[in-house]
Amino acid sequence: MGRTTSTRGGWGRAATVAVTVICLAYAPVAMTELWPYATPGAPAVGEWLLGRSVSPEFVAEAVRDRMGPYERSLAPLIVHSVLGGLLMLLGPVQLLSAVRRRVRLHRIAGTVFAVTVYVSMAGAALYLVRTPPAEAFSGAAFWIVLATILVGTVGSVTFGVLAALRGLPDLHQRWMLLCYGFLMTAPLLRLEWGLLPSLYPGLDMKDINRVAIMHLGALVSFGALLASRALDRRAAVPGLTGTWCPLPVRVAAHLAGAAGLVWITVAFLDEGTAGRRLLVAYLVPYAVTYAVIAVRATRAGSRGAHWAREEWSLHLTALCLAPAFSAVTVPVLERTLGLDRITALTAGVGIGCGMLAYAAVTVVSLRILYARELLKRQGEFAEAPSSRAKAPATAGAAPEGGQG
Template sequence: MSRPTGTSRRWGRAATVAVTVLCLAYAPIAMTELWPYARPGAPALGEWLLGRSVSPEFVAEAVRDRIGPYGRSLAPLVVHSVLGGLLMLLGPVQLLSAVRRRIRLHRIAGTVFAVTVYVSMAGAALYLLRTPPAEAFSGAAFWIVLATILVGTVGSVTSGVLAALRGFPDLHQRWLLLCYGFLMTAPLLRLEWGVLPSLYPGLDLFDVNRVAIMHLGALVSFGALLASRALDRRATVPGLTGTWCPLPVRVAAHLAGAAGLVRITVAFLGEGTAGRRLLLAYLVPYAVTYAVIAVRAARAGGAWAREEWSLHLTALCLAPAFSALTVPVLERTLGLDRATALVAGVGVGCGMLAYAAVTVVSLRILYARQVLKRQREFADLPTSPATAGAVWEGARG
């Protein structure tokens, strides 16, 4: 088992502190965000902060754009936002109790966390079901991204719970980190509401959200991967043999990804200034994420670390190809215009492929355990040629 260096420990502590502070700061914002829609004049910490970091006009626009869509499902959305604030508090408790091996606290908080996720996401689902994509807050592309995050959050917490019940703590850890990564899109989006208007003066909230969804899925899934690898210090996994990412697979994934990037780039450049802005918001985080994962895969000291990094790198390469193929599907199935379908397809690509990567990593670990189990079974069998032959024929049949 490899030991973390002093530098990696310091980075890990800094990341933990940063995430904890962000969660604690966002929790009251989330809990009070929709109060003014239910009772005009009610205090909302998020609006107060946004008005002072950007402008009162920007806040007024945000409120105006959300009154109509939110009015149809206000009660479910209030439940969603209040419980979302609770999830921001439970996340650090889960992480710190796991790291410090407070098993009883971890299990109790984990049960509350899972139930809260389901109820909170049910509120969000009611909003999405009652609101046509074109009439949703920030438009159809934002609706599609929200729906994808909802499915990813529920799917990852369910996989994490099942892994815990089956006694697979390493898989449980990966799925819950990915789940919390998806939940972190909410506070990170609010940060971008405060930062992007200074980078793009005059940009309205609709376009700010379109810029943000270009990279939020990639950033939160990348953060979940970094946390998973920091917590899993095994050099290898018992039963792990070979690789599911041989050179031909990696080459094919890079070629497909390059083709997808070219198609996406050409499409965005055809959309003028807005398209170039969106393309930049996608390419820069993507390039940074690719560089870090590629370097980690090349420098990995153990077979298991190298395999997991390689699987995620392959998924990241395939994300642009997936997005490029998704665009015409969204156009035909939802009747979207080309620009909206392009934003939606790119917005969900990295997050969905990261989810697929965690799925493959989980299957890789389960397969390794099956290999180890069969090795032990055969090691316990009688060694006479006749018995061994009968067992082999039975296994083949």
């Protein structure tokens, strides 16, 4: 047990250091990314690095593709990117201050963080509202994924703030980690801009982005879940009994997920080489995520950690339902937005895991709130007979005291 705890602690520290390094490295990239669009020739750290890791031609093509969509909303996008860089700096401050219990620093930084998220996302929202999906940078699928991430980020930080105000630190922690996970899609996407061209030489930025959005939502929400479970070491939650994931629910979710995966696989294979490339980018991370969560849920159950098993099970159920959700979403996107099959397929699959992870955190929150409400009602029920028993004694004592 000691060795297991030590190993987990080592992995946790390594993950914290890795995330902090990525955030600190990406902050100047984000803050300078759009300067050249406003002032040609202005320094941009990201373009300089990308030109040397891939090629100057790849960067030039990317800049050309972004120029048209960005020019109509350049000011809001600059606000979004500069404040996005600030969020990359505030994130590690929030995490480390929480772990080290620096309450005052955590509250101040958290307030600044929440306000910065709202203003930064407002800039991104203006860009999305002013830009039709088909005319957006990297196309309609990328626009849909960006819009979904924006809604998820704003929703997560809002629920995180409300949980803090209500004095619910465990829920606050989960929502803020999910919020920061969604924000981490930006630096991780830039890393994929530098790495994927070596795996797929000749692909342009649009196709690189399509590959990336196949798994970024799943990866960041999975990272948020791992962080939440690492910080919450409770074996049980007061008032929590039973499970919201009984065997019939798990079986039904797995059957629905298997049907969704079959449908997605067939649909992507029908799209030729591009479809097979996107399918691999989706299935491999999905399989790894499923395996890790399933193993963690089983291990938690074997050691009697009921709460850990419940949370892992809820997230595993949501992950199973993600392919089914995507399979249903694809025809809806085709009909409502007039998208072609490959674009609707890419968008529907790209948002599936992230949206179901958001739903899982919502259910986990309701699970905790229900346990607290049940505990509260049990306490009130226990107090009621006690109060009635004391009432006659109190009534009799008053006259006695009066006579004395």
